[in-house]
Amino acid sequence: MLKLYYSAGACAMASHIALEESGADYEAVAIDLGKGEQKTPEYLAINPAGVTPALVVDRGVITQNGAIFTYLAQSFPHRHLAPVEDIFEMARFNAFNGFLGSAVHPALGKVLFSRPPLEGDARAEAVELALGKLQLVEDSLLEAPWVFGDAFTLADGYLMVFERWARQARLLDTGRFPGLNAHLDLTQARAAVGRVLAAEGLDAV
Ligand SMILES: N[C@@H](CCC(=O)N[C@@H](CS)C(=O)NCC(=O)O)C(=O)O
Incomplete structure (x- = not known):
């Protein structure tokens, strides 16, 4: 098992x-x-x-x-769960997950989990960097309603984790990130x- x-x-x-x-x-x-x-x-x-x-x-x-x-x-x-039968689409799937793992995760993680917690200019700088990574997903990567358009893939569950972190930290403003907010709600509603x-x-x- x-x-x-x-x-x-x-x-x-x-x-x-x-x-x-x-x-x-x-x-x-x-x-x-x-x-x-x-x-x-x-x-x-x-x-x-x-x-x-x-x-x-x-x-x-x-x-x-x-x-x-x-x-x-x-x-x-x-x-x-992923476009395994299409080599190009699978490369795009891996690229998206690579961006989450190598850019979004460390940027948000720095804001949320730095010990001691970041303060002042250092925190503002880290928040700006994290918001920039989320903005790229909002503007250019999220096809909607799912990451790759009409079908759920495992990339959606991965993105959802970081959307949850951002919403819990009050970084996921609904005006600035309407797509990410809708995506988070949609994904959390899955059985x-x-x-x-x-x-x-x-x-x-
Ligand atoms: N890129 C790795 C990241 C793994 C990772 O950093 N996990 C964190 C939790 S989100 C962890 O276990 N941190 C414990 C530690 O750093 O001590 C993955 O996708 O598996």
């Missing part, structure tokens, strides 16, 4: 959603980042990077949300997403 290591509300929620959308038989194991469980020898033996998500499959461990999406989409093609939120002990935001 597949086994996912995740942390509630963190970026691993995207892989949790991917599993739920895939219909796979899986077990989800919570790793409490606040308690440092991601740095225990037991967890580092699973993912030496000391971060979640990590997905244990029959052949080993897969890390990185984007790689987990590809594995699940190719394993369960009948669920149409599979609702099951994942409940399993992680969270509400829609």
Whole structure:
């Protein structure tokens, strides 16, 4: 059986959603980042990077949300979780997820999770950078209603995680980001997403 290591509300929620959308038989194991469980020898033996998500499959461990999406989409093609049959569209899918992972996640993470918390000019600068990344998704990448137009893909669950963070931090202004707000509401309304939120002990935001 597949086994996912995740942390509630963190970026691993995207892989949790991917599993739920895939219909796979899986077990989800919570790793409490606040308690440092991601740095225990037991967890580092699973993912030496000391971060979640990590997905244990029959052949080993897969890390990185984007790689987990590809594995699940190719394993369960009948669920149409990504455009696996079209090499160009699959490259676009990977590019979008790469942008979330390499630009949106670190920019928002700096605003929300810097310890000690950022203040003054340093915070304003970090907020401006994060808003710029979200603006690029709003203006140029989100085709609407889903990331790739008419069909849900696993990129939608990934984007939703960062939209949740932004809304919770009051950074997702409805006037400036109408597309992202609509996308967040649409994605949180999916049955599979609702099951994942409940399993992680969270509400829609
Ligand atoms: N690009 C990685 C990011 C993984 C990541 O940074 N996860 C965070 C939670 S959102 C984490 O586990 N942080 C714990 C730590 O840095 O100690 C992915 O997509 O899997």
